[in-house]
Amino acid sequence: xxxxxxxxxxLCCPQGKFYIDPWKPVDKALITHAHSDHARWGSxxxxxxxxxxxxxxxxxxxxxxxxxxxxxxxSINGVKVSFHPAGHVIGSSQIRVEYNxxxxxxxxxxxxxxxxxxxxxxxxxxxxxxxxxxxxxxIYKWKLPEQINKDIQNWILKNQEEGRTSVIxxxxxxxAQRVLKAIAEVTQNIFVHGAIYNIxxxxxxxxxxLPAVKRVTxxxxxxxxxxxxxxxxxxADGSSWMKRxxxxxxGVCSGWMQVRGNARRRNVDAGFAMSDHADWxxxxxxVKATGADKVxxxxxxxxxxxxxxxxxxxxxxxVKTEYGNDEEEGPTAxxxxxE
Amino acid sequence: xxxxxxxxxxxxxxEHLRDSAPPTNGGGLGLFANLVKVLGSSTKTNDKLxxxxxxxxLADNKDKVWVIALFSGRKPKRAVNTTQLITWCIEVTDLPxxxxxxxxxxxxxxxxxxxxxLPETISSEQQHESKPLYFYIEKFKQIEKQDESVxxxxxxxxxxxxxxNERFVFNKLITGAFRIGVSQKMMVNxxxxxxSLEASVIAHRxxxxxxxxxxxxxxxxxxxxxxxDYSKPYPFYLAYALDEEPANLGDPDNWQVEWKWDGIRGQVxxxxxxxxxxxxxxELMTEKFPEYSCLKDLxxxxxxxxxxxxxxxxxxxxxxxxxxxxxGRKNVTKKNLQETxxxxxxxxxxxxxxxxxxxxxLSERRKQLEAIIRPLTTPTIILxxxxxxxxxxxxxxxxxxxxxxxAEGFMIKRxxxxxxxxxxxxxxxxxxxDPLVIDCVMxxxxxxxxxxxxxxxxxxxxxxxxxxxxxxxxxxxxLTDKEFAEVDSFVKRNSLEKFGPVRTVKPExxxxxxxxxxxxxxxxxxxxxxxxxxxxxxxxxKKPDEINTLEDLKKMLEVYGTKPQS
Numbered sequence: 042x043x044x045x046x047x048x049x050x051x052l053c054c055p056q057g058k059f060y061i062d063p064w065k066p067v068d069k070a071l072i073t074h075a076h077s078d079h080a081r082w083g084s085x086x087x088x089x090x091x092x093x094x095x096x097x098x099x100x101x102x103x104x105x106x107x108x109x110x111x112x113x114x115x116s117i118n119g120v121k122v123s124f125h126p127a128g129h130v131i132g133s134s135q136i137r138v139e140y141n142x143x144x145x146x147x148x149x150x151x152x153x154x155x156x157x158x159x160x161x162x163x164x165x166x167x168x169x170x171x172x173x174x175x176x177x178x179x180i181y182k183w184k185l186p187e188q189i190n191k192d193i194q195n196w197i198l199k200n201q202e203e204g205r206t207s208v209i210x211x212x213x214x215x216x217a218q219r220v221l222k223a224i225a226e227v228t229q230n231i232f233v234h235g236a237i238y239n240i241x242x243x244x245x246x247x248x249x250x251l252p253a254v255k256r257v258t259x260x261x262x263x264x265x266x267x268x269x270x271x272x273x274x275x276x277a278d279g280s281s282w283m284k285r286x287x288x289x290x291x292g293v294c295s296g297w298m299q300v301r302g303n304a305r306r307r308n309v310d311a312g313f314a315m316s317d318h319a320d321w322x323x324x325x326x327x328v329k330a331t332g333a334d335k336v337x338x339x340x341x342x343x344x345x346x347x348x349x350x351x352x353x354x355x356x357x358x359x360v361k362t363e364y365g366n367d368e369e370e371g372p373t374a375x376x377x378x379x380e
Numbered sequence: 381x382x383x384x385x386x387x388x389x390x391x392x393x394x395e396h397l398r399d400s401a402p403p404t405n406g407g408g409l410g411l412f413a414n415l416v417k418v419l420g421s422s423t424k425t426n427d428k429l430x431x432x433x434x435x436x437x438l439a440d441n442k443d444k445v446w447v448i449a450l451f452s453g454r455k456p457k458r459a460v461n462t463t464q465l466i467t468w469c470i471e472v473t474d475l476p477x478x479x480x481x482x483x484x485x486x487x488x489x490x491x492x493x494x495x496x497x498l499p500e501t502i503s504s505e506q507q508h509e510s511k512p513l514y515f516y517i518e519k520f521k522q523i524e525k526q527d528e529s530v531x532x533x534x535x536x537x538x539x540x541x542x543x544x545n546e547r548f549v550f551n552k553l554i555t556g557a558f559r560i561g562v563s564q565k566m567m568v569n570x571x572x573x574x575x576s577l578e579a580s581v582i583a584h585r586x587x588x589x590x591x592x593x594x595x596x597x598x599x600x601x602x603x604x605x606x607x608x609d610y611s612k613p614y615p616f617y618l619a620y621a622l623d624e625e626p627a628n629l630g631d632p633d634n635w636q637v638e639w640k641w642d643g644i645r646g647q648v649x650x651x652x653x654x655x656x657x658x659x660x661x662x663e664l665m666t667e668k669f670p671e672y673s674c675l676k677d678l679x680x681x682x683x684x685x686x687x688x689x690x691x692x693x694x695x696x697x698x699x700x701x702x703x704x705x706x707x708g709r710k711n712v713t714k715k716n717l718q719e720t721x722x723x724x725x726x727x728x729x730x731x732x733x734x735x736x737x738x739x740x741x742l743s744e745r746r747k748q749l750e751a752i753i754r755p756l757t758t759p760t761i762i763l764x765x766x767x768x769x770x771x772x773x774x775x776x777x778x779x780x781x782x783x784x785x786x787a788e789g790f791m792i793k794r795x796x797x798x799x800x801x802x803x804x805x806x807x808x809x810x811x812x813x814d815p816l817v818i819d820c821v822m823x824x825x826x827x828x829x830x831x832x833x834x835x836x837x838x839x840x841x842x843x844x845x846x847x848x849x850x851x852x853x854x855x856x857x858x859l860t861d862k863e864f865a866e867v868d869s870f871v872k873r874n875s876l877e878k879f880g881p882v883r884t885v886k887p888e889x890x891x892x893x894x895x896x897x898x899x900x901x902x903x904x905x906x907x908x909x910x911x912x913x914x915x916x917x918x919x920x921x922k923k924p925d926e927i928n929t930l931e932d933l934k935k936m937l938e939v940y941g942t943k944p945q946s
Contacts, residue, residue, distance in 0.1 A: 178483050179473070179479065180486065180487055180496040180497060300487050300488075301420060301489070302488050302834070306835075308423050310421065310423055312421070342486075345479065345482045348478075
């Protein structure tokens with residue numbers, strides 16, 4: 042019996058009788074982060090990081106939630122479990138599982154650079170590492186967060202000069218909060234879509250210090266919107282909801298914007314290759330830092346990334362999961378509705 | 381009058397441009413890379429136009445000439461081939477070859493893949509010198525015949541001196557065409573804004589046979605060209621599709637109707653006792669069609685004809701597929717000339733006696749055209765006949781016989797129309813017949829390129845033959861972006877096997893394919909080849925067992941098909 046098994050309900054620890062990010066209802070679900078492909082509805086009880094709880098409550102409703110801090114050791118049916126920062130979004134964690142001296146780490150989604158809001162990714166030594174591979178090709182190389190922020194700020198200033206509203210498309214949990222910090226450095230006139238407002242309000246209530254934003258409603262006047270910055274989720278892009286901002290420019294924040302074709306397909310005015318996932322170098326760095334002698338690769342370019350690891354002396358295998366069907370994960374998610 | 385104010389405003393704008401020009405590139409390749417970036421990402425025509433005008437205002441004159449050349453489909457000397465480029469990129473990046481391949485399949489563009497993979501030596505934000513565009517193009521010519529080691533050194537050193545955007549355009553210069561969402565019309569308009577010439581004059585000047593490495597900007601666009609280029613074609617006048625009832629066009633007497641042929645639109649030019657044949661794509665094709673050489677003796681000097689290049693026997697057109705087999709060849713054999721003789725179906729006269737006739741009404745041009753062509757007895761050139769009809773209903777009936785006549789509908793031209801430049805609405809209409817359609821199931825998928833990179837958007841379709849599925853066509857277009865995304869996600873979840881970039885897919889999605897013609901083919905398993913197939917709609921209402929059969933296809937072949945000559 043392996044410490045973690047890949048079942049049709051998700052990643053299962055039979056010894057501890059729990060699942061990690063299951064995609065079907067189970068008795069006990071450990072949740073790496075609150076994105077909806079990792080945190081699904083219907084399980085009897087949930088264990089997550091303290092920061093994730095308010096968002097899970099918002100998205101999944103009232104359930105028995107147990108929370109832990111990073112690096113806090115707990116025991117579940119004799120299996121030692123701890124959460125460690127994954128740097129992906131607020132509250133996102135890698136989950137370390139130990140039994141009989143054997144250690145597995147489930148990364149969930151992660152990025153190794155510090156975005157100033159999601160926590161600094163912590164390498165956790167282990168025997169077996171389960172990694173994502175959303176951007177597992179060497180064409181994906183991110184600019185530093187400060188540089189991307191500057192690009193976005195310059196774009197906003199240019200739009201203001203030309204009298205256009207800047208509409209920024211960003212995922213409601215993660216990218217939206219990151220981008221708001223950058224926007225707040227150049228303007229106070231910030232509006233957000235309802236989906237983003239809900240998360241924003243939840244986080245503020247939980248004690249997060251985020252820039253002040255206004256919700257776009259049917260009562261919002263055109264004069265208020267002139268020259269403002271609007272943050273909206275991907276589902277809003279191209280919808281009639283956008284018309285009220287005319288004249289406006291659309292900028293999309295997504296790792297997929299790294300490739301010109303994606304930006305052209307989206308027909309956006311500006312693409313910012315900003316991601317909450319590790320780029321190629323980040324994935325390699327994370328895998329090496331764990332010292333794992335076995336790596337399982339989930340959602341993304343798993344075939345390519347695991348082949349590369351194998352050729353470079355790290356035993357790796359692909360695993361089929363149901364992650365990556367929303368949020369930023371697949372290029373198709375760009376056109377899919379988010380909420 | 382207002383001229384002075386305009387000038388001052390232009391000046392201020394120019395100064396403003398200089399101030400706001402990106403600091404990273406003082407000019408040269410950097411400026412060009414920036415132009416390409418803006419053109420590639422802008423969604424508004426005005427922004428693109430502005431970017432072009434700005435570019436022409438700031439760029440070096442020699443670079444301008446090259447940009448005009450590149451954006452009108454001309455290419456610099458090919459100094460290195462793609463294999464070399466890939467090899468050197470792999471050497472520099474120290475990546476395995478297969479991973480380069482995977483990256484390429486995801487990006488869908490070789491130049492961009494390499495630009496993304498190379499390690500950054502200069503960031504786009506960093507101030508750096510950039511050499512002019514023409515420097516690189518001239519250098520390509522110099523190193524073309526030199527040792528591979530010289531080429532390698534030049535390419536790798538050039539990469540090291542560039543940021544990612546510059547590397548992209550540099551690689552593009554090497555690998556081929558710039559297709560970046562700027563039409564020739566837009567470039568012409570930008571040049572018209574920048575110079576004092578009319579757009580139509582510019583369109584004419586930049587067409588034809590000039591060499592960007594020896595032509596100066598002044599020669600190309602000064603007000604009175606000193607040198608005569610006898611080969612220079614006129615810009616084609618293009619028609620819009622008729623989107624209403626022809627009855628709305630009014631009195632039939634005001635209109636001239638011809639068959640719409642399915643060949644290559646072309647211009648035949650006889651000047652200075654030389655013959656030139658141009659395609660609509662502005663490709664000089666004189667050598668491709670040796671049959672036309674007799675026209676040099678038959679046509680009066682100083683004549684330019686507009687018409688269709690089309691294979692035909694006894695004035696009856698042969699399928700387009702046969703023309704394609706001719707174009708693809710380097711050398712035309714005797715057998716080709718016998719089996720697929722190429723005819724010119726003339727329908728307009730643009731120049732007569734060295735005089736530009738484009739501003740005379742069509743009726744007058746047609747009369748003179750007939751006077752020129754009628755006496756000729758060669759099968760190589762014929763008049764595209766004028767269809768006589770008394771009312772629009774009669775014409776609608778005649779249109780149903782288009783396929784039998786080897787045509788794809790009608791051209792409807794106002795008799796008083798002048799020969800205009802480019803696509804203009806009002807006087808010339810094409811009234812095409814409805815396409816043929818067939819329901820089929822998708823069985824293979826492949827990733828697209830360019831704006832469809834990393835999405836499965838190229839599909840192969842099959843019809844039923846008993847229990848078997850027989851692939852019969854591929855199609856790449858016809859779905860909305862949203863539908864493509866949906867199909868892509870289906871492919872990713874339902875692929876059965878992988879053969880290189882191709883995936884076999886569970887035969888579940890039914891589509892209606894539209895096409896313009898069908899011909900027998902022994903190169904295809906199905907025995908048929910379709911002309912211009914595309915996805916007409918996604919038949920979500922149909923199940924895979926409700927698709928058409930191979931028998932249905934064969935019936936279509938019998939009714940509408942054109943059999944190749946053998």
